[in-house]
Amino acid sequence: MIARRILETVEQRLSQMPGVVLLGPRQVGKTTLARSLARSRAPEGLYLDLERAADRRRLTDADAFLRDQPRRLVVLDEIHRAPELFETLRGIIDDRRAAGERAGHFLLLGSASLDLMQQTSESLAGRVAHVEMMPIDVSEIGESGIVVDSLWLRGGFPDSVTAPSDRESLAWRRDFLRSYLERDVPMFAPRLPAAAVGRxxxxxxxxxxxxxxHARLASSLGVSSPAVGRYIDLLVDLLLVRRLRPWSGNLGKRLVRSPKVYVRDAGVLHALLEIETAHALLGHPIAGPSWEGFVIENLIAVADAGLTPSFLRTARGAEIDLVFERGGRVEFAIEIKRSTAPTVSRGFREGCHDLSPRAAFVVHGGSDEWPMGGDVTAISLSALMQRLRDARLDDEQRPVSDVTAGGPASAEVDSARFSPRR
Incomplete structure (x- = not known):
């Protein structure tokens, strides 16, 4: 089994909170992770799949049954199928808190983000933490034998990336797409036509x-713009599509105000386009945009949650593929190139001049690293992901006094952390 980085996060949050809501697309590995976590605890945790009639029958008197599981982690899979349990969970958590048992009671698994977060926020506010689990990323393949280009082609869903062949991987992803349209769309949005969502x-x-x-898509589909918005909202809610918002600071220049849209998993993207092999991908016009989306998803996956992702585009041609901002300050500006010998575009340099990021990078398809002039560094995807992870760990372990002190010394340390390696 490929070790998932999110396991440590879930364990940490369970040690701090009564419950954790683990969100992620179907087939991403939530159940495997939850079962492994339940088995590793003492006493062993209890796993219940709310899609199974037998497990649902055990919850006929949910309050009595769940209260009779003291000091055990209870995993409730497909929790969106039983929203009535949230009130029961709130009462149990509050009673256990009053008795001094404050953490590690429930792990709730769900496939849709928005509805589940709204339900838990209304019923379990302050009692659960939300953690998002996405497909396998570059930092997790480690010694598995999976190479970056294979992960890019097949995507990060475990059954897809570990399939014996590209053909079998594509067949799995076709079935995955079909199951979402035939099962999940009618379940989560019964009023939306699944065929139109698929198109x-x-x-x-x-x-x-x-x-x-929206207008162009609506015209092609023969529906209204608000209908297109609802369809996209559903795909975003199911964690299958990303709307990357434009940077919205004040530059005194005309900024693009429309978001960019990406299919979040590269393998799902390639299945939608019927691309089976690496050769077919590299010869397809989508290769460049696909690599861009793949890099964006991987970098967001490892970045500090306090960093807000966006992109920059101005009417005068300044353009940055990915901007990370924290508290109004632009931390990182990133240009993405598939080439192993990239050049810095004029639009990227203009964008960096406008935003004055703390560090600027060009992510390329090779493994080397070198300075490109003007404080821009060419870097591989895996190397930049490692730097973002190191910075995240440094920030998490940094004393509060250092974080709040600020000043020139702190800025010098931060700049050094991302300076080019000579």
Whole structure:
């Protein structure tokens, strides 16, 4: 089993909170992780799948049954199928808190983000933490034998990336797409036509990485712009599509205000476009945008939660593929190139001049690192992910006094952390 970085986060949050809500697309590995976590605890945790009639029958008197599981982690999979349990969980958590048992009671698994977060926020506010689990990323493949290009082609869903062949991987992803349209769309949005959502999904794949144009999509689908918005909201809610917002600070210049849209998993993108092999991918016009989306998802996956991702585009041509901002300060500006010998575009330099980021990088398809002039560093995806992870750990372990002190010394340390390696 490929070790998932999120396991440590879930364990940490369970040590701090009564419950954790683990969100992620279907088939991403939530159940495998939860079962492993339940088995590793003493006493061994209890796993209940709310899609199984037998497990649901055990919860006929949920309050009595769950209260009879003292000091055990109870895993409730597909929790969105039993929203009535939230009130029961709130009462149990509050009673256990009053008795001095404050952490590690429940792990709730769900596939849709927005509805589940709203339900838990209303019923379990202050009692659960939310953790998002996404497909396997570059930092997790380690010694598994999976190479970056294979992860890019097949995507990060475990059954896809570990399939015996590219053909079997694509077949799995086709089934994955079909199951979402036949099962999940009717379940989470019964009023939305699954066929129209599927056509929109394909259209978003063809426009992967481009600015979102509701009117154009609506015209092609023969529906209204508000309907397109609802379809996209559903795909975003299911963690299958990302709307990357434009940077919205004040530059005194005309900024693009429309978001960019990406299919979050590269393998799902390629299945929507019927791309089976690496050769076919590299010869396809989507190769550049696909690599861009792949890099963006991987970098966001390891970045500090306090960093807000966006992109920059101005009417005068300044453009930055990915901007990370914290508290109004632009931390990182990132340009993405598939080439192993990239050059810095004029638009990227203009964007860096406008935003004055703390560090600027060009992520390329090779493994080397070198300075490109003007405080821009060429770097591989895996190397930049490691730097972002190191910075995140440094910030988490840094004393509060250092964080709040600020000043020139702190700025010098931060700058050194991301300076080019000579």
């Amino acid at each position: 929109l999904w394909e259209m978003l794949a063809h426009g992967h990485g481009s600015l979102l144009n």
